[in-house]
Amino acid sequence: MHISSDRIFKTILALAGISIPALLIAFIVTLLIDSVPAFLRIGSAFFTETTWDPVAQQFGVRAFVVGTILTSCIALVLSIPFSLSIALFLGEYYRTGVWSTLLKSAIELLAGIPSVIYGMWALFVLVPMVRSVQLQLGVPPYGIGIMTASLVLTVMIIPYSASISSDVIAMVPADLKEAALSLGATRYEMLRSVVLPYALSGISAGTLLSLGRALGETMAVTMVIGNANRMPDSIFSPANTMASIIANEFAEATDPVHLASLIKVGLLLMIITMLINAAGTYVIRKKTLNQ
Amino acid sequence: MDSPVLAIEHFSAGFGETQVLKDITLSVLPNRVTALMGPSGCGKTTLIRCINRMHELTPGATTSGRILLHGEDIYARNPILVRKKIGMVFQRPNPFPTMSIYNNVVAGYILNGIALKRQEKDRIVEDSLRKAALWDEVRDRLHKKGTFLSGGQQQRLCIARALAMNPDIMLMDEPTSALDPKATAYIEQLICDLKKNVTIILVTHNIAQAARVSDYTAFLYLGELIEFGTTEKMFTVPQDKRTEEYLSGKFG
Numbered sequence: 001m002h003i004s005s006d007r008i009f010k011t012i013l014a015l016a017g018i019s020i021p022a023l024l025i026a027f028i029v030t031l032l033i034d035s036v037p038a039f040l041r042i043g044s045a046f047f048t049e050t051t052w053d054p055v056a057q058q059f060g061v062r063a064f065v066v067g068t069i070l071t072s073c074i075a076l077v078l079s080i081p082f083s084l085s086i087a088l089f090l091g092e093y094y095r096t097g098v099w100s101t102l103l104k105s106a107i108e109l110l111a112g113i114p115s116v117i118y119g120m121w122a123l124f125v126l127v128p129m130v131r132s133v134q135l136q137l138g139v140p141p142y143g144i145g146i147m148t149a150s151l152v153l154t155v156m157i158i159p160y161s162a163s164i165s166s167d168v169i170a171m172v173p174a175d176l177k178e179a180a181l182s183l184g185a186t187r188y189e190m191l192r193s194v195v196l197p198y199a200l201s202g203i204s205a206g207t208l209l210s211l212g213r214a215l216g217e218t219m220a221v222t223m224v225i226g227n228a229n230r231m232p233d234s235i236f237s238p239a240n241t242m243a244s245i246i247a248n249e250f251a252e253a254t255d256p257v258h259l260a261s262l263i264k265v266g267l268l269l270m271i272i273t274m275l276i277n278a279a280g281t282y283v284i285r286k287k288t289l290n291q
Numbered sequence: 292m293d294s295p296v297l298a299i300e301h302f303s304a305g306f307g308e309t310q311v312l313k314d315i316t317l318s319v320l321p322n323r324v325t326a327l328m329g330p331s332g333c334g335k336t337t338l339i340r341c342i343n344r345m346h347e348l349t350p351g352a353t354t355s356g357r358i359l360l361h362g363e364d365i366y367a368r369n370p371i372l373v374r375k376k377i378g379m380v381f382q383r384p385n386p387f388p389t390m391s392i393y394n395n396v397v398a399g400y401i402l403n404g405i406a407l408k409r410q411e412k413d414r415i416v417e418d419s420l421r422k423a424a425l426w427d428e429v430r431d432r433l434h435k436k437g438t439f440l441s442g443g444q445q446q447r448l449c450i451a452r453a454l455a456m457n458p459d460i461m462l463m464d465e466p467t468s469a470l471d472p473k474a475t476a477y478i479e480q481l482i483c484d485l486k487k488n489v490t491i492i493l494v495t496h497n498i499a500q501a502a503r504v505s506d507y508t509a510f511l512y513l514g515e516l517i518e519f520g521t522t523e524k525m526f527t528v529p530q531d532k533r534t535e536e537y538l539s540g541k542f543g
Contacts, residue, residue, distance in 0.1 A: 175385040179449070182343060183456060184375035185402035193402050197389035 001175030031267040038260035046264060052229040052240075054249070059261035061268065063231045067239040068269070070146055070232060071221065072214040075153035076207060082154075083162040083210075084203070090162070091169030091199075092191060104163075111159035122152040127224060134236055144226040145238045152220050157210040164206030164284075168199045201283055208280035216273045218243040242269040296321045297342065297460060300371040302356035304334075304341050306349065310523050311337045311516065313514045314356070318509075319460070324482060324491045326522065328498065330542065334429035335494045339462045344370040360459065375403070378453030378489075379462045383469045384445035386437035386452070393433040395448055396420060399417040399456040415455050421449035422488060424481050443474025447481065454489065460487070463493045467500070477502050498538060502526050510534045 038046060038150050042059050049060025086103070094100040130151070131143035172195045196203075214264040226238020227248055240248070254257040295318035304312040312334045319325045327335040334530070341347040341354060344365065352522060357364045365373045383454040386395045396416045400407055416433065420426040425447040429440070437448050446466060453461055463482070482491060482504045495501050501508050502522060509519040510531075518525060518534045529535040 129535060134369035173385070175383055176387060178345065178348075179379075179381065179385045179387070179452075180398075180402055181348065182374055182379035182381075183402055183452070184371050185399075186371055189402045189404065193398075194387055194389075198387075200389075283347055 017063050027270070028267075031263055031270065033266055035260050037256050038264045043256045045262065049256070050231045052245070053251070054255065054258045057255075057257060059257070060266055061179075061242070061261075063229065064240050064242045064265065065268075067146065067225070067232055068215055068241040068243070068272075070235070071149045071153055071225070071241055072211055074146070074150035074235065075157060076211050076215050078150065078154040079158045079161060079210065080207065083158050083206075086158070086162040087165030087169050087203070088191060090166035090186075092195065092215075095170060107159045107163055110155075111163075112263035115156065115217060115219040116223075118152055118156055119220035122148060122220060122224045126151050130236070137233065139236050142226060142236065142238055144224050145236050146225065146232050147235050149221045149225040149241070150235075152224060153214045153217060155233065156217060156220065157214050160210040160213055161203075161206045164209060165199070165203045168202030168206065169195060172198050204278045205283035208276055208283065212273050212276040212280065215276065216243055216269060218247050222247045244264075251252055293321050295319055296361065297492075298357075298359040299338075299342075300357045300359065302338075302341065302354070304337055304346055304352070304354045304360060306353070307351040311514050311519055312341070315503050315511075315516045317509055317516060317519045319490060319492060321490050322486050322488075323506040324486050324493055325475075325503055325507040325509065326501035327492065327494045327511060328501045328537075329496070329508050329511035330511075330537070331496060334514040335496075335511050336464055338511070339379075339464055339492055339494050340452045342460070343374050343472040345374075345379070368381055374397070375456060377460045377462060378456055378458035380446070380449050380453055380464065380466045382465045384442055384449055386440075386445050386448050388436065390437065391434045392437045392440075392448060393430050395437045396451050396455050398452055419451040422485065423447045424477070424484070425451055425488055441474070443470050443477055446470060446474070446478060450478075450481065450485075454485075458489060460490045460492060463491060465494050465496065467497075475500075498540075510537065512537070 007189040028226040038059065041057075041109055046059060046061055048062065049058060050062040051058045051060050052063060086107070090157055094103075126148050127143040130142045130145070130148045134143070174230060176194055176198065177190055181187075185193070221241055222244035225240060225244050227240055227244065228238035229240055229245070232239040246262050247271075249258070250262055253262055297319040299315055299317050302315045303310065315338060327338060328333050337346055342358060342365075346352050347352065347370070354366065358366060360373070360376065379490060387398055390398060390401075393416055394401060396419050397407070397412050400412075400415075417426060420429065425444060428444060429448075438443060440448060442518075446469075450461075450466075456521075467478050470478065479500065482493065485491060486506075491500075493505060505522045507520065507524045508522045510517045510525065510533075514534055518529065518531045525534065526538065529538060
């Protein structure tokens with residue numbers, strides 16, 4: 001009796017464990033099968049064409065790939081100074097105490113805000129700000145567009161890269177820091193020449209993981225990017241990302257080729273995001289094993 | 292008799308309410324090896340960490356009394372300047388893993404942002420590595436990472452790194468405790484050779500090591516300085532009963 005119940009329990013656990021990889025494979029297979037009509041009708045033009053016009057049956061993903069990469073990379077560059085400063089503050093200067101607890105919980109809360117709220121905030125706060133900058137610069141004052149989406153993404157990814165980077169910085173061995181201090185280094189000199197080089201790979205991994213998040217972010221970006229199906233010609237122009245085109249058109253896509261093309265965009269986005277995440281996880285694991 | 296390089300006067304230290312060192316007074320003569328010996332927890336590591344003002348980096352650390360370097364109280368100076376004049380070698384070899392052997396030796400200059408000419412750096416690297424008896428082993432791989440060296444070689448690299456700053460005093464905190472017997476013997480020989488260049492204060496819990504390498508020995512027990520004198524005298528005719536018991540292995 002006891003032996004058989006043990007076996008049943010083990011089987012339940014095994015089934016639960018298998019279900020996750022099975023789901024992943026099912027996702028990929030479904031996306032592959034459902035995008036077959038797009039492969040057949042459009043072929044490689046899908047990757048090379050920049051025009052996306054469902055009425056004319058033209059489905060080129062190039063503009064959205066550019067939109068995705070542009071918004072994510074601008075967000076990444078803008079977030080680095082902030083996340084690095086927060087990481088040094090939490091990982092080195094104030095590892096315990098009221099300030100660090102306050103900051104840590106604030107970061108956790110920021111990471112937990114639903115992205116539709118970020119989108120709303122961006123519409124009401126960022127859009128007017130970007131518009132006034134555009135007026136100053138003399139470019140068409142859309143307000144919405146690549147820059148606005150990048151700014152909201154910046155705010156959304158800072159919590160991720162800051163918390164990973166501060167963990168990595170806190171992991172730098174104390175004896176290395178003491179060695180630097182014993183040579184007469186100031187705290188800043190120690191951070192610059194010993195702590196940051198040591199933590200660099202971990203910090204880049206954290207940055208890669210937050211890039212993965214920025215690439216796939218849908219709701220907030222869709223609300224402020226302007227939803228223009230064309231190649232962006234400046235960092236202010238309205239555009240679309242791979243995620244936002246799916247969110248915008250999926251509900252209305254009745255034509256099978258249109259639907260299949262959207263699914264294919266999803267497949268491409270999923271592959272890119274998975275590769276970026278795998279790279280980040282690999283770097284973190286390699287770093288942890290080395291210690 | 293030479294005038295002391297370092298004079299510790301009525302010095303006490305601790306963490307918060309806990310007193311670790313109680314009223315220590317001793318002086319260190321130039322170009323000698325002074326050993327701080329005693330059982331675990333006697334405060335010997337705390338004492339040398341006070342000499343280069345590393346003790347105060349621990350939150351809650353307290354100190355009182357004076358430590359004079361060439362007659363000047365180090366607690367009245369900027370700790371950064373003190374640490375440039377007093378080098379330190381740690382229990383576990385800790386070369387900087389992101390730097391080459393070459394850059395590890397001149398790490399003190401890199402960290403402090405002191406720009407040196409190429410020839411000047413080459414000279415310091417060769418000179419320091421020769422003094423640390425490591426030059427012949429690493430001369431053809433100076434630009435490789437220091438972490439590929441053996442433990443004993445890494446510790447000698449750390450000694451070279453401290454020597455490169457041309458310190459008045461070199462503090463060694465149980466420098467052989469993480470090394471095998473062969474590497475230990477090598478470092479002990481090196482300590483004897485180094486004293487013509489630098490004054491050394493060596494922390495050890497190893498009685499035999501203190502006997503082998505030091506000229507003067509201080510015996511610390513429960514935060515107090517029990518006895519201080521020439522190593523020869525302490526090991527042959529210890530004045531205090533506790534010293535005698537420690538040396539004969541009754542505790543420790």
